[in-house]
Amino acid sequence: MVVSGYAVYQANSSSPLVQQVIHRLVVAVLWGIMLWGTFSWADLGSVVVVEETMKAASYLNIIADQLHPYMAFVFPTGNGFFQQDNVPCHKARIVLELFEDHTDEFHLMTWSPNSPDFNPMEHILDAIERHLRAQTSPFQNISTLRDHCLDIWYNLSPVMY
Numbered sequence: 001m002v003v004s005g006y007a008v009y010q011a012n013s014s015s016p017l018v019q020q021v022i023h024r025l026v027v028a029v030l031w032g033i034m035l036w037g038t039f040s041w042a043d044l045g046s047v048v049v050v051e052e053t054m055k056a057a058s059y060l061n062i063i064a065d066q067l068h069p070y071m072a073f074v075f076p077t078g079n080g081f082f083q084q085d086n087v088p089c090h091k092a093r094i095v096l097e098l099f100e101d102h103t104d105e106f107h108l109m110t111w112s113p114n115s116p117d118f119n120p121m122e123h124i125l126d127a128i129e130r131h132l133r134a135q136t137s138p139f140q141n142i143s144t145l146r147d148h149c150l151d152i153w154y155n156l157s158p159v160m161y
Contacts, residue, residue, distance in 0.1 A: 033146050036062055037153060038070050039124070040080075045070045047153045049146060056092035063098065071106045080106040127160055128152050 034054065037047030048066060052058055071080050082099075084090040099108040131152045132145075139145040 033142055033149075035146075035149055035153070036066065038067065040074045043074055044154075044156060044158070045074075047150060049150075054087070054089050056089045056095050059089040059092075059095060060098060063095070068102070068105065075106060078105050081109040082106050083109040083111045085111060124156065124160055127156060 034050040035047050036050050038045030046066065048062070050058065050062070067082065071082065074080060089095065096108075128149065132148065135148070139148065
C-alpha cells in the first residue's frame with residue numbers, strides 16, 4: 001500500500017496486511033521543492049528531491065529508479081502492496097499499465113481519493129512539520145530548507161514508520 005500526501009512549508013517566515021505495506025511520502029515545499037520517499041513497516045527507504053513538476057513521465061522514472069528496488073529489497077517474494085492516491089500523474093494510463101505489467105513484483109492497492117484518516121503517512125508529515133516549525137530562525141534559502149528536510153527524514157525514529 002502506498003499513501004501519498006502533501007505538506008507545504010514556507011522558508012523565510014501489526015496485522016499481516018500492515019506488514020506488507022509501503023508508504024510513499026511526498027512533501028511539497030514552496031519554491032518548487034518536492035521530496036519523494038518510501039517507508040514500510042520494516043525499513044525507512046531513501047528520499048529524493050524531485051526537481052520538476054510531477055508528470056506521468058517523471059513519476060515513471062521515480063517508480064523505476066526508487067520504488068522497484070525498494071520493493072524488491074523489502075518484499076523479495078513479490079507480496080508487497082503499493083498504495084497511491086488519485087493525483088493525475090498516478091492515474092495516467094502509462095503509469096497504471098506499468099503497475100499491471102509488474103504484478104509479479106508487487107501489487108497496486110486501490111485507495112479512495114479522500115481518505116486522510118487512513119493515511120499513515122500523515123504521521124511522517126506531522127513529524128517533519130513539527131521539526132521545521134521548531135526552527136528558531138527562518139530558512140534563508142531553498143537549499144537550506146531542502147537539506148533540513150532531508151536531515152529530518154534520515155533521522156526519523158523507527159516508531160514513526
